[in-house]
Amino acid sequence: MTVHHPQTPQFFLTSPSACPYLPGQAERKVFTHLVGERAPALLDLLSQGGFRRSQNIAYRPACERCRACVSVRILVDEFSPGKSMRRILAKNSDLVGRMSTPSPTSEQYSLFHNYIDHRHARGGMAEMSVLDYAMMVEDSQVDTRLIEYRRKGPDSRFTTTSDGELLAVALSDVMADGMSMVYSFFDPDEDQRSLGTYMILDHIERTRRMGLSYLYLGYWVEGSKKMDYKIRFQPQEHLSPKGWERYQG
Structure with a gap:
């Protein structure tokens, strides 16, 4: 036995x-x-x-x-945004990101539902209820953070009460050697902002400020258009049968 x-x-x-x-x-x-x-x-x-x-x-x-x-992870201490990424940072300079313990809200769920309807209507998350969303956010026994990205209000430097419209949300774990982006979503009507890229850039900086080495992005699949964006963040390491190795693409 x-x-x-x-x-x-x-x-x-x-x-x-x-x-x-x-x-x-x-x-x-x-x-x-x-x-x-x-x-x-x-x-x-x-x-x-x-x-x-x-x-x-x-x-x-x-x-x-x-x-x-x-599996892909970014080497945050060596990362430097290129010209196009700097433009994305400038385009979103009117946003403020607030990190907190995970707490689901109806405002988040509305944004999540709008994102899924526009981007992944045939995916497995299309039928997620308010309760399902709350479980996704709250059901964690590790160090998980939720970051809300809002338009800056007139007094955003001094208080969170003046922050404006919610445009994006990221659910991320803090681990011993880095941050791991678990799930993120954003307003699909704000395509010109490239919010998905912006959130990764923001996480790279947050990871660096925490004194951690890596930002884990999950899986990259060569040949999958859904995954192409991950390879843009260089330098990065890929997990091979020999262990983590610097990507030489």
């Missing part, structure tokens, strides 16, 4: 399902639960092996015939 120590994580394998990134491929994931006092340390360890977090679950791809998903 196999006996599992209560402090030892148990891993499980999902059934095959359609891959959301590569047509004709099937995906499987290996996952474990992040619970109790050891959850932060376990997430730190698993992130080194390419795992990601969703609520209280850590997972990574375990596909039988495909290894296209590659």
